[in-house]
Amino acid sequence: MQALLTLSRAIDKLNAFVGKYSIWLIFAATVISAINAVIRKTFNYSSNGFLEVQWYLFAWSFLIAAGYTLLNREHVRIDVLNSRLPKKAQLWIEILGLVFFLTPVCLLVLWLCIPMVAEKFTSGEMSPNPGGLIRWPVWAALPAGFVLLLLQGWSELIKCIAFLKGQGPDPMVKLSEKTAEEELAEVLRQHAAAADPAAKAH
Numbered sequence: 001m002q003a004l005l006t007l008s009r010a011i012d013k014l015n016a017f018v019g020k021y022s023i024w025l026i027f028a029a030t031v032i033s034a035i036n037a038v039i040r041k042t043f044n045y046s047s048n049g050f051l052e053v054q055w056y057l058f059a060w061s062f063l064i065a066a067g068y069t070l071l072n073r074e075h076v077r078i079d080v081l082n083s084r085l086p087k088k089a090q091l092w093i094e095i096l097g098l099v100f101f102l103t104p105v106c107l108l109v110l111w112l113c114i115p116m117v118a119e120k121f122t123s124g125e126m127s128p129n130p131g132g133l134i135r136w137p138v139w140a141a142l143p144a145g146f147v148l149l150l151l152q153g154w155s156e157l158i159k160c161i162a163f164l165k166g167q168g169p170d171p172m173v174k175l176s177e178k179t180a181e182e183e184l185a186e187v188l189r190q191h192a193a194a195a196d197p198a199a200k201a202h
Contacts, residue, residue: 001167004158011155012071015148019068025061029054048129056138063145067152073172090172091160098157106150113142 036050069075082090120136127133162168 015067029057067148
């Protein structure tokens with residue numbers, strides 16, 4: 001079990017790293033969108049390539065962050081009934097979902113998309129739009145994203161089994177990372193607390 005938990009921690013670190021830096025893809029898409037708008041207004045010129053690269057970046061950010069989203073238990077869940085069940089029942093529902101739904105779906109998507117990505121890479125398929133981009137880079141986001149999601153699903157499965165055996169923490173609890181809004185509120189509270197003694201001194 002300890003070897004599996006070590007593997008689980010490694011998968012968690014991988015998806016945490018990918019999720020943390022995938023936001024830069026959204027930033028890049030935003031910058032390209034702004035540059036495209038400026039060029040279009042200033043020089044009356046645009047290209048489908050500018051639009052398509054934004055779609056590519058968004059597709060990559062969305063797909064490769066799926067595993068990170070699962071790690072943080074942020075996928076949409078219907079917990080109205082599940083939350084009322086005993087912890088053991090909740091864990092078994094989680095295990096059954098990971099084994100009989102998430103794993104088969106991920107494997108099916110990989111089985112279907114990997115040959116398509118290989119074919120598009122070999123053929124060098126281009127976008128039919130004038131000035132469009134080569135297609136295989138955006139298609140490659142599918143296997144990359146579903147591999148990360150599948151690995152994270154197996155990591156969650158390991159954690160569920162470890163908890164049932166009394167060898168790990170509760171995997172049903174969300175990670176207690178602060179949101180950007182919470183971090184900002186904390187900084188403002190610290191500034192207010194630091195300024196308060198100075199105000200009293202005056």
